[in-house]
Amino acid sequence: MLKDITIGQYIARESIIHSLDARMKIILTTILIIALFTINTFNGFGIFSIFILIVILLSKIPFVKVIKGLKPILFLILLTLLIHVFLTKGGTVLWSWRFLSIESEGVYTGFFMVSRIFILILFTSLLTLTTSPLQLTDGIEYVLSPLKRFGVPAAELSMMMTIALRFIPTLLEEAEKIMKAQQARGADFESGNIINRAKSLIPLLVPLFISAFRRADDLALAMESRCYRGGEGRTRLHQLEYRYYDFIALSIVLVLAVTVYFF
Amino acid sequence: MLIEVDNVTHIYNDENNVTALKDINLDIDKGEFIGIVGHTGSGKSTLVQLFNGLIIPSSGTVKVNSKNISSEKRNLKETRRHVGLVFQYPEHQLFEESVYKDIAFGPKNLGLDEAEIENRVKEVMELVGLGYSEFKDRSPFNLSGGQQRRVAIAGVLALKPEVLVLDEPSAGLDPQGRKRLADLLKYLYEKLDMTIILISHRMEEIAELASRVIVMHQGKIVLDGSPKEVFANEKKLHKLALDLPQITEILHRLKEKGLNLETEIFSISKASDEIIKALRSH
Numbered sequence: 001m002l003k004d005i006t007i008g009q010y011i012a013r014e015s016i017i018h019s020l021d022a023r024m025k026i027i028l029t030t031i032l033i034i035a036l037f038t039i040n041t042f043n044g045f046g047i048f049s050i051f052i053l054i055v056i057l058l059s060k061i062p063f064v065k066v067i068k069g070l071k072p073i074l075f076l077i078l079l080t081l082l083i084h085v086f087l088t089k090g091g092t093v094l095w096s097w098r099f100l101s102i103e104s105e106g107v108y109t110g111f112f113m114v115s116r117i118f119i120l121i122l123f124t125s126l127l128t129l130t131t132s133p134l135q136l137t138d139g140i141e142y143v144l145s146p147l148k149r150f151g152v153p154a155a156e157l158s159m160m161m162t163i164a165l166r167f168i169p170t171l172l173e174e175a176e177k178i179m180k181a182q183q184a185r186g187a188d189f190e191s192g193n194i195i196n197r198a199k200s201l202i203p204l205l206v207p208l209f210i211s212a213f214r215r216a217d218d219l220a221l222a223m224e225s226r227c228y229r230g231g232e233g234r235t236r237l238h239q240l241e242y243r244y245y246d247f248i249a250l251s252i253v254l255v256l257a258v259t260v261y262f263f
Numbered sequence: 264m265l266i267e268v269d270n271v272t273h274i275y276n277d278e279n280n281v282t283a284l285k286d287i288n289l290d291i292d293k294g295e296f297i298g299i300v301g302h303t304g305s306g307k308s309t310l311v312q313l314f315n316g317l318i319i320p321s322s323g324t325v326k327v328n329s330k331n332i333s334s335e336k337r338n339l340k341e342t343r344r345h346v347g348l349v350f351q352y353p354e355h356q357l358f359e360e361s362v363y364k365d366i367a368f369g370p371k372n373l374g375l376d377e378a379e380i381e382n383r384v385k386e387v388m389e390l391v392g393l394g395y396s397e398f399k400d401r402s403p404f405n406l407s408g409g410q411q412r413r414v415a416i417a418g419v420l421a422l423k424p425e426v427l428v429l430d431e432p433s434a435g436l437d438p439q440g441r442k443r444l445a446d447l448l449k450y451l452y453e454k455l456d457m458t459i460i461l462i463s464h465r466m467e468e469i470a471e472l473a474s475r476v477i478v479m480h481q482g483k484i485v486l487d488g489s490p491k492e493v494f495a496n497e498k499k500l501h502k503l504a505l506d507l508p509q510i511t512e513i514l515h516r517l518k519e520k521g522l523n524l525e526t527e528i529f530s531i532s533k534a535s536d537e538i539i540k541a542l543r544s545h
Contacts, residue, residue: 185369207356207357
């Protein structure tokens with residue numbers, strides 16, 4: 001059951017989208033997100049949707065996988081829609097009952113916001129779907145590196161993210177082991193009401209945290225004994241490299257961003 | 264028959280689809296002390312998790328006290344009362360603020376009343392050699408590694424299982440800790456008539472304690488018999504990259520060199536007698 005958790009799920013494929021430089025993909029995603037917030041009409045969303053469809057096709061990632069990634073935020077989307085539909089006032093009254101009323105402005109903003117969130121999530125999940133976690137953290141480090149001047153520890157941040165990603169499967173495995181051990185002592189993780197279930201997690205979480213801290217200590221020692229002294233001047237195995245198609249992608253995205261702004 | 268395993272095959276249902284067990288048939292009687300040996304990945308740990316229903320086999324049946332525990336609607340609490348399982352590095356599962364509470368976790372889950380729980384905790388703490396009044400209020404996290412492991416084992420013993428299964432219980436213990444553990448197992452087996460199933464890499468431990476040895480390789484049982492019978496298959500064991508107990512190995516080598524002696528001996532004192540006897544008659 002724990003294995004179903006997918007975070008930053010990467011799907012390896014041979015595609016033009018995958019082979020774009022990680023830094024470029026982060027920059028492109030940022031530009032697209034900014035453009036997304038300048039959109040004032042549904043036309044812009046339409047153009048972005050078509051763009052996303054093309055990117056998905058190019059990336060050779062099964063459509064179903066992309067949609068599955070939206071599942072966790074479905075609740076957020078519904079909530080946004082409901083809040084806007086009921087609370088945003090203005091325009092003609094479409095329906096009312098006692099103190100509740102739905103007005104046209106509310107419905108419009110509701111759907112507008114939901115489209116925006118949808119597209120936002122799609123952009124970011126396309127980034128994580130097509131970029132391996134390692135490339136992604138490398139890319140983030142590069143993108144953040146100009147901020148080093150202002151004291152942002154870019155290398156350390158990316159090292160932290162790399163380590164966190166590396167240890168997700170390890171911790172899941174550990175959690176499963178501890179769960180089994182507690183079940184062997186009669187612990188029950190599956191039945192009872194919410195409060196009981198939350199309580200039943202204590203025998204799982206306490207050992208899990210302890211082992212995470214122990215692992216952290218060990219890892220720090222191991223890194224130090226291999227002379228890790230922070231990110232300053234570290235070289236890497238896979239150098240990131242811009243190629244001509246990175247700039248083609250950049251041009252396309254820039255044109256797109258300007259277009260949706262004027263639509 | 265206490266535990267019956269019939270035609271069990273188990274395939275892990277993940278991306279690798281590892282076949283951990285292949286067509287296993289195994290009967291375990293009450294009052295046996297079984298040592299399971301085998302290489303990493305030979306299926307030992309999977310096998311023992313079948314015994315208390317933590318794993319449902321892909322096919323085949325597992326029965327404990329003639330009750331089928333390999334079907335979906337099994338009564339697991341009941342099974343776990345019969346079969347206690349001590350995992351590798353059991354001290355990693357400690358979580359309570361005091362030794363008493365941690366050991367009481369199992370009995371509490373069984374729904375026992377306070378008095379009975381206290382009795383049991385007292386009993387098992389003395390059993391594993393932790394004085395009740397001295398240790399009951401201490402935090403398990405401030406104990407030494409060996410003591411933590413004893414607390415964890417006590418936590419399983421407090422369920423009062425008929426069968427105690429231990430997966431590499433001596434891993435990472437110092438010689439004194441190992442000796443203490445061996446003494447505990449011996450006591451449980453001889454004095455309390457518990458059935459014990461012990462997984463270990465240390466052949467000396469297995470040879471000293473077990474009444475029956477099972478050798479596993481690639482998900483199958485390849486040897487099954489008394490320590491004498493199993494350790495007589497020197498070549499086969501070496502082929503599976505397993506060792507004989509060191510002392511037995513020495514006797515085998517001496518025999519190869521032409522000494523006429525009995526080789527299936529697992530304790531040092533008996534071995535030295537045998538060597539002296541052989542040298543005298545040489």
